[in-house]
Amino acid sequence: MEHYRTDAGVSANQRFNRAFFRDVWRLAKPYFAESGERWQARALLAGVILTTVGQVYISLRITNWYNSFYNALQTYDSAGFWRLMGVFAVLASIYIVLSVYQSYLTQLLDLRWRRWLTGTFLSRYLSARTYYHMEVFKRGQDNPDQRIADDLSSFAQLTSSLFSGMLSAIANLVAFIGLLWVLSAKVIVPWGGVEHHIPGFLVWVALLYAVAWTWVAARVGNPLIHLNYHQQRLQADFRFSLMRLRENSEAVALYGGEAKERANFDRRFDHVFGNYKRLILRQKRFNWFSSYFSQVAIILPFLAAASAYFAKAVPLGFLMQISSAFGNVQGAFAYIAQSYDSFANWHAVVDRLRGFLGIIEAVETLQLDASQVERHTGSRLKVAALDVRLPGGQVVVSGLNLEVGPGERLLVTGPSGTGKSTLMRVLAGIWPFGKGRIELPDSGKSLFLPQKPYLPMGSLRNALLYPSGSPATPDTRLFDVLDAVGLAHLIAQLGDVEPWSQMLSLGEQQRVAIARVLLQQPRYVFLDEATSALDEPSERALYLMLTELLPQTAMISVGHRSTLIAFHQRRLHLSGGGRWEELPLTHVPPDTGGSGVTAPAPDAPLI
Numbered sequence: 001m002e003h004y005r006t007d008a009g010v011s012a013n014q015r016f017n018r019a020f021f022r023d024v025w026r027l028a029k030p031y032f033a034e035s036g037e038r039w040q041a042r043a044l045l046a047g048v049i050l051t052t053v054g055q056v057y058i059s060l061r062i063t064n065w066y067n068s069f070y071n072a073l074q075t076y077d078s079a080g081f082w083r084l085m086g087v088f089a090v091l092a093s094i095y096i097v098l099s100v101y102q103s104y105l106t107q108l109l110d111l112r113w114r115r116w117l118t119g120t121f122l123s124r125y126l127s128a129r130t131y132y133h134m135e136v137f138k139r140g141q142d143n144p145d146q147r148i149a150d151d152l153s154s155f156a157q158l159t160s161s162l163f164s165g166m167l168s169a170i171a172n173l174v175a176f177i178g179l180l181w182v183l184s185a186k187v188i189v190p191w192g193g194v195e196h197h198i199p200g201f202l203v204w205v206a207l208l209y210a211v212a213w214t215w216v217a218a219r220v221g222n223p224l225i226h227l228n229y230h231q232q233r234l235q236a237d238f239r240f241s242l243m244r245l246r247e248n249s250e251a252v253a254l255y256g257g258e259a260k261e262r263a264n265f266d267r268r269f270d271h272v273f274g275n276y277k278r279l280i281l282r283q284k285r286f287n288w289f290s291s292y293f294s295q296v297a298i299i300l301p302f303l304a305a306a307s308a309y310f311a312k313a314v315p316l317g318f319l320m321q322i323s324s325a326f327g328n329v330q331g332a333f334a335y336i337a338q339s340y341d342s343f344a345n346w347h348a349v350v351d352r353l354r355g356f357l358g359i360i361e362a363v364e365t366l367q368l369d370a371s372q373v374e375r376h377t378g379s380r381l382k383v384a385a386l387d388v389r390l391p392g393g394q395v396v397v398s399g400l401n402l403e404v405g406p407g408e409r410l411l412v413t414g415p416s417g418t419g420k421s422t423l424m425r426v427l428a429g430i431w432p433f434g435k436g437r438i439e440l441p442d443s444g445k446s447l448f449l450p451q452k453p454y455l456p457m458g459s460l461r462n463a464l465l466y467p468s469g470s471p472a473t474p475d476t477r478l479f480d481v482l483d484a485v486g487l488a489h490l491i492a493q494l495g496d497v498e499p500w501s502q503m504l505s506l507g508e509q510q511r512v513a514i515a516r517v518l519l520q521q522p523r524y525v526f527l528d529e530a531t532s533a534l535d536e537p538s539e540r541a542l543y544l545m546l547t548e549l550l551p552q553t554a555m556i557s558v559g560h561r562s563t564l565i566a567f568h569q570r571r572l573h574l575s576g577g578g579r580w581e582e583l584p585l586t587h588v589p590p591d592t593g594g595s596g597v598t599a600p601a602p603d604a605p606l607i
């Protein structure tokens, strides 16, 4: 049975408590308080607040207008009717402008906030190779891509829409509570055969009603928080599994793995379906209560004012006015209850982002704790007392001392799994587990080639110049380089945008990587089985070309083939458990079955 990885950021906090609002504040504050665009952000926020409050003010005027209008109708006052039509036209025009701008400014704020949040999260994700260390420390399980692409947008959007909803609720409350209080004075409450006048009666009704509604909404709606949380995660898992098929389409096709893939998709989709079904069932339950409460709220003020109206103590306009005022006050009190499902979604998004931030911070701390490798810039590679470890603490290389000067060529050998690639990662500065001292020319002057080259999306030109080749490099130079690495047949396609990592054979991709060495001319080049997919004559030809064209470039290669011997002057052998030794190039160590002194047969594996 498959065990899904759990998300390190899963929240136990399922309530709208202080901890939750602290998280919101932590996510929201930097944009408005510290960012470079804080003044634009504050101006937009002020615009949103002003237009929201303006809308509420106009609503208040319209409520008063209702009173006059219905009274004009009831008294057959034609002149008053036309005058009030004119008043309404003015009020409605202002309301339209405010409402359009309120929505526009809110969206603009969302968009800019999202851009800033995305930029900030991307910087932290990419800085100090956190994206890589999340995998190494096994902390990157829950789809960081989805958090950056979707959750940040939802956070900005939900926060600003719930904020302006809340603001409008408060403004409505402030605007209408006084009116409702005054109007309540005329409401008659018949009780026990006696007519009572309760000060602010309808305000109390609205408040108690909203409290009851919120209590029910919280009880019924709270599970929506974790259902929303899991829905997003399960959907992202499902999408990611589809993406993996796209990336590995050829391998799956060759294995004929469609049935397995299908079963995997079905299983993941079942999770999406199951959770979504629970979510809509819960939403349905929520809607039952929500609809019930909102329908009853419509008739409450009429029920309350009916006795006074039928006793002819108040006119029809009063009834309409009190219904509108009650609707506004009650709607304001019950804002949270009415929008509880959006609040639950917002909670889920905040939990996910808090989890993501927590993972980033944990990785940053682990990076600091794990790495005690001092790195210095120098003119040559010098390694002193270097220990390399695995995440579990096992020693891969112990106390390595090594010096490789300009133009020198060192071959690193050893049985599979003894840590050759891990040593390369430490030298490249991306492996955090180890201690010791490394001196190397700065990063622009060293180039590391992994076994599987990375070809970015875009043109072949882009791929050749990745990551730091000058965009001004003339095409003729690129033609020469392609020709030199045996890719002359691709010259005509230099500007074509294709899925190059799928189109080119692994050997061709390794040639592209060698082309990068020619273009960047580093002082140190580290080749981790970077020519392993090539046939031996081609591998020989490429090494020969590198040594001839870049005689001053030091070369540190990892490889298993004996063909590499001819192109190196020294050999570092790792034999596992942290052991290492510098051996003569012709020496085959006894633990690999060799005699210990004989040179290997020309094409025999070096292991």
Ligand SMILES: Nc1ncnc2c1ncn2[C@@H]1O[C@H](COP(=O)(O)OP(=O)(O)OP(=O)(O)O)[C@@H](O)[C@H]1O
Residues within 6 Å of the ligand: 135, 136, 390, 391, 392, 396, 414, 415, 416, 417, 418, 419, 420, 421, 422, 423
């Ligand atoms: N991210 C990781 N987490 C845990 N262990 C790892 C990780 N990466 C590598 N290892 C382990 O470290 C050990 C050394 O791996 P490494 O890839 O450096 O070996 P290698 O000598 O380059 O092997 P090969 O010759 O097969 O390429 C292996 O046991 C491997 O399983």
